[in-house]
Amino acid sequence: xxxxxxxxxxxxxxxxxxxxxxxxxxxxxxxxxxxxxxxxxxxxxxxxxxxxxxxxxxxxxxxxxxxxxxxxxxxxxxxxxxxxxxxxxxxxxxxxxxxxxxxxxxxxxxxxxxxxxxxxxxxxxxxxxxxxxxxxx
Numbered sequence: 496x497x498x499x500x501x502x503x504x505x506x507x508x509x510x511x512x513x514x515x516x517x518x519x520x521x522x523x524x525x526x527x528x529x530x531x532x533x534x535x536x537x538x539x540x541x542x543x544x545x546x547x548x549x550x551x552x553x554x555x556x557x558x559x560x561x562x563x564x565x566x567x568x569x570x571x572x573x574x575x576x577x578x579x580x581x582x583x584x585x586x587x588x589x590x591x592x593x594x595x596x597x598x599x600x601x602x603x604x605x606x607x608x609x610x611x612x613x614x615x616x617x618x619x620x621x622x623x624x625x626x627x628x629x630x631x632x
Contacts, residue, residue, distance in 0.1 A: 503534060510542055518542040
């Protein structure tokens with residue numbers, strides 16, 4: 496008494512174990528007996544395709560020079576003066592006046608002048624050389 500597998504399942508088992516030539520041979524034998532068996536045709540074409548499959552990962556292997564000279568890599572060391580971990584920079588504290596200059600009143604210099612303030616009138620006077628009608632009233 497011997498146990499034999501059905502040929503299509505044997506071919507599928509060979510395919511799953513990556514024995515593609517054996518799978519294609521079994522499917523060819525099945526197709527010689529029944530040429531319209533779609534399962535055998537499908538499995539045979541998959542096996543033949545896998546036999547000639549080229550893994551693109553192996554083709555695209557980078558050399559050591561390509562890895563070392565990668566243009567899109569991130570710098571390993573911070574640029575001078577930009578690191579927040581250095582002792583000279585302020586961690587968690589407010590910026591120093593050298594980083595953010597302050598006016599005499601203690602406000603940060605923003606480059607914008609608020610309207611209807613003495614600074615706005617001073618800028619107007621410096622630009623136009625005359626006092627505004629707002630100053631005279």
